[in-house]
Amino acid sequence: MSFSLHAATVPSYLQILRGTANWLDKAESFGAESGRSESEMMDARLAPDMFPFNRQVRATAMHSQGAIEGCFKGQFSPDLSPPPDSFAGLKERLGEAIGYLEQLDPAEFETLIGKPMRFVFGSADVPWAADQFLLSFSMPNFYFHTTTAYAIMRAMGCEVGKMDYLAGMRTAK
Template identity: 70%
Template structure:
């Protein structure tokens, strides 16, 4: 079996991003129904030293769309732009990531295999191959931030389950 970087990365990002967009809509409804201010939901976190909800979800876009953009450029640096402060802003950012991923060409992503790239943040510069960056750095970060955002909503009292998180699975037939 030939290794396909596209198959190892993109379909799973698409699946969970679609699920995330679904429960983000439910979160907005939950906030309105339960009298929670949007700013309160955006600032919610699991612990004082962890990013709040809105930064967790922005990180999902950064470690999916941004990671692949970085792999194509040969360098990835964390997104330090202002994070969305509303459900609508988060929805827009995640939809942008989804559209980017949906438009990727399989052959172009597979052609990244073996290409050198770097992670750069301040003085930190880590060398990777594109596939090692995507599979050992960005994918774990993506799932960490997606799971943490989901857990924040559960911690706020929102009734969502594992199937909301997983999204639509890729089944035969």
């Protein structure tokens, strides 16, 4: 049995995006119960030189939906617009990414294999094959930003656990 690019990426993106959307509910409740403002939570960071929580969450959508859209267009550039400033906005953005990924045609997705595309950011203009961009750049960034957002909430005292992060594992039936 062959393993497709779609199978190697999209189900994992969906698993973690759905899990993130669910633990955002826990984080929002934690904020309300602990008296932390939504603004404080959106701005929380693990270190001063790291992106804040809301940008970390937004990056999960960017490195899934945005990366795939960039592969189809032939160019990906990071989203530099202001990130959502509320849990509702973050959940909406994740919902957009989930909806986009759910409607992808697996056969059309396979046309990305070997397709030339570019990563353009500032003075950087890096050529890639779309499949290698997704597997060696976008997916690692996706997991990095999702894990960092999760770690920020854990560091604030929110009771999210590994099963919240892993949500919806695809086990044998």
